[in-house]
Structures are given as C-alpha cells and as structure tokens.
Amino acid sequence: MPFFLANRQPALIEHMDRPACNTVLLENTYQQFVLINRLLSQWRRIYKKEMRPLMKENRTYSLLDIGFGGGDVPANLVRWAIQDRIKLDITAIDTDPRALKFVQENYPEGLIKWRHISSTDLALKKERYDFVISNHLLHHLQDNQLSKLLKEARELTTLKVLFNDIERSDIGYALFNVFSRILFRRSFITDDGLTSIKRSFTRQELIRITPSGWKVETLFPFRLLLKYDKT
Numbered sequence: 001m002p003f004f005l006a007n008r009q010p011a012l013i014e015h016m017d018r019p020a021c022n023t024v025l026l027e028n029t030y031q032q033f034v035l036i037n038r039l040l041s042q043w044r045r046i047y048k049k050e051m052r053p054l055m056k057e058n059r060t061y062s063l064l065d066i067g068f069g070g071g072d073v074p075a076n077l078v079r080w081a082i083q084d085r086i087k088l089d090i091t092a093i094d095t096d097p098r099a100l101k102f103v104q105e106n107y108p109e110g111l112i113k114w115r116h117i118s119s120t121d122l123a124l125k126k127e128r129y130d131f132v133i134s135n136h137l138l139h140h141l142q143d144n145q146l147s148k149l150l151k152e153a154r155e156l157t158t159l160k161v162l163f164n165d166i167e168r169s170d171i172g173y174a175l176f177n178v179f180s181r182i183l184f185r186r187s188f189i190t191d192d193g194l195t196s197i198k199r200s201f202t203r204q205e206l207i208r209i210t211p212s213g214w215k216v217e218t219l220f221p222f223r224l225l226l227k228y229d230k231t
Helices: 023-040 043-054 072-083 097-106 119-124 143-156 170-183 189-199 205-211
Strands: 060-066 087-092 113-114 127-136 157-166 214-219 222-229
Touching: 023 072, 023 087, 023 097, 023 189, 043 072, 043 127, 043 222, 060 072, 060 119, 060 143, 072 087, 072 113, 097 113, 119 143, 127 143, 143 157, 143 205, 143 222, 170 189, 205 214, 205 222
Parallel strands: 060 087, 060 127, 087 113, 127 157
Antiparallel strands: 157 222, 214 222
C-alpha cells in the first residue's frame, strides 16, 4: 500500500483531457504512446497469455477496444494476429474526436474500424464482441462510472474482458518522474502520467470495487489487469 500516495485522487484532470489543451503537445502525446505502451503496458504478454490460446485459425474473432487514445494498442493486436494467422476484426472506440482525427491521419484504412462512440451506445445497440479490452481507461473513472463500465463490458463480450491499467505506487511514481523526463519531450506524457498514477487504483482498491466474477492480476512493472471470463 502506498504511503505518500495513500489516497486515490480521481478528481485530478490530465492536460490532454482538457478541450482547450495545446494541440501540438496533444499530437506528440498520442505519438509517444507507442513507446510508453511498448515499455510498460505489457500488451504482447497479455495477448499471448490471455487471448491467443482462445483463438483458432478457422474462424474470425471480434475485439472491441474502449478508449483507443493514440491507436497503437489495437494496431499491435492486428499485427500480432496476422503473424499468428488469426483473423481478428477490431473495432476501436473513443469519445474524444481529437483521438479519432489522429488515428484517421496516422493509420491505414481497413484494418481497424475506428469509431467516435461510447461503450454505452454499443451496449444499448446490443452489439457483441469476443474480446473487450481497454488500456489506461480505468483510472479516468469515478467508482460509479467504473461499475457502469464493468456492467456494459459483461454485456458486450462473448469470451473475455481485459482492462489493463496502472497500479498506484510511491516507487512507480518516483521512477516515472525521473525516467519519463529523459524519454519524453514536448508532450503531456510526464505531467499527465504522474497525474494518472495519482488517479489510479491499488490492487486492493480495485478488488473491493469490482463485483463477483472479476479477477485482478498484478503485472510488472506497476500494472493491474482486470479480467472477466464469460465462458
């Protein structure tokens, strides 16, 4: 349990979430998500352990990514699936039109369906996907918003939900504060990353708030994976 960051601070607002933020720094942030997710988010490991064993070559699987941000996570998942000769049909959604504009300008058409829509809208339409994922979404939510998202995710998935996020930690905060300033310049990565850590859950906090059937796994470094198996 953190000492200096003992209490979660969900009311804090990141620069990139402000409508009037600097657009150059925002675009740089989206571009730099590629490196930060490669270093920290562990999606390659999650894909190999949690998704690949459930997929066979003789059918097409569907995946919903909620809050795609810079778009690098669904782009990597498509690439890994192609390498494994798996047909993976990805729909990536985000409620920020600036994120949609970024991915439309930086990723080729056809491999991923980029949509400006919410998970609530999809649940109301009774859409279904084999996998439902998110990256760095949970810490943006208040407790009641998280409960709503988990309910929608259970309705949307037919196989598995995988929500990948930061674990709040004094050590993680200190390390990120040092190394992010070396690696990331002219973006919101450092300031927003530190804010994100303050907004994030600890493992025990996330366990307490999630309903029965959900599992919380810790990943290195300073990560939480919230999982739900539909089968």
